Amino acid sequence: MTSPKTSPKTVLITGTSSGIGLATAVAAARAGWTTIATMRDTGKADALLAAAAAHEVADRIQIKRLDVVDPETIATCLDDVIAEHGRLDALVNNAGAAQVGTIEQASLDEVRAAMEVNFFGVVATTRSALPHLRASHGRVITVTSVGGVVGQPFNEAYCAAKFAVEGFMESLAPVAATVGVDVTVVEPGAVASEFVTNLGLDPETLLTTAGPYTPALQAYLARTRQSFADAQTPTEAAAPLIEALTADRPPFRIQTSPWARDFVATKLTDLDGSTVQSLTDTWVR
Incomplete structure (x- = not known):
């Protein structure tokens, strides 16, 4: 094992079994970082291991x-990272889960679950990593x-969690800077990955239970299919x-991506909210 004194920089990345997390883990290793690729279920590491081998960086990636x-x-x-490598130089909070639905028809448990993974999980991991950083x-x-900048139809819980993450990180950034820690948020648009597939949602089932929201949901799903047809690859997003x-x-x-920059810019210059509301209204009609 490399001694802590000569160890290259070490990065811990969450949610690396697929998508952006997997692509980021491989790219970080290719950039020379010791990469701690983490996932909830290490039994799902085969795709990452294959990609690491293909890019000849398997020796720089450790799955935990x-x-x-x-x-x-x-x-x-x-604790294991510090014991084995002597340092942690970066944390990449990537793990997350989508949640599609509107609040009248979603349970509070579903909303809380979305917040737990997408917000409190980020807070907990960041809090624990900060002393080492x-x-x-x-x-x-x-x-x-x-969706952490622009609220999107049928993504109320997901966007709420991502808004919370953006607010948390924007507030943390100047404080962390006083102790030498940089804070950055990265905002993807549509990415062609297993993130949406892993929802396990059947659009037809969603529509049969949508009740008065059926026309709006039909329009939203049609628009979403189109956006993912033009999506970035995980490698591009990484x-x-x-x-x-x-x-x-x-x-x-x-x-x-340029599309993501333009989309976010719409919100950041929209002081009264009318531009965003006019835009997202077209997604459900």
């Missing part, structure tokens, strides 16, 4: 179990979403994360 909603696994994982003058990079990981001073907010 970490469930962002289980504080014990967070603590155990971080202070020691290394490292950085926190968090994958949010354009590239800005690697830029944030390796930059001398990364910006606070990064979008992963």
Whole structure:
């Protein structure tokens, strides 16, 4: 094992079994980082291991179990990283889960579950990593979403959680900077990954239970299919994360594509909210 004194920089990435997390883990290893690739179920590591082997970086990737909603696994994982590598230079909060539905028809348990994974999981992992990142003058990079800036129909719980993450990180950033830790959020748009597939949702079942919201949901699903038909690849979406990981001073907010930049800009210049409401109204009609 490499001694802590000569160990290259170490990054811990959550949610690496597929999609952006997998692509980021491989790209970080290719950039020379010791990469701690974590996932809730390490039995789902085959795709990452195959990609690492294909890019000849398997020796730089270490797979560990970490469930962002289980504080014990967070603590155990971080303890192991420090014991084995002597340092943590970056945390990439990537793990997340989508939740599609509207509040009249969703249960509060479903809303709470979305908040647990997408918000409290980020808070818990960041909180535990910060002492080590202070020691290394490292950085926190968090994958949010354009849905963390622009509220989107039938994504109320998901967008609420991502809005919360953006507010949390925007508030943390100046405080963390005083102790030498950089904070960045990365906002993807549609990404062609297993993120949506893993929802396990059947559009026809959704429609049969949508009641008065059926016409709006039909329009939303049609628009969503189109957006994912034109989606970025996970590798394309991961590239800005690697830029944030390796930059001398990364910006606070990064979008992963020109479309995402334009979409986020719509909100950031929309002081009365009318532009966003006019835009998202077209998604449900």
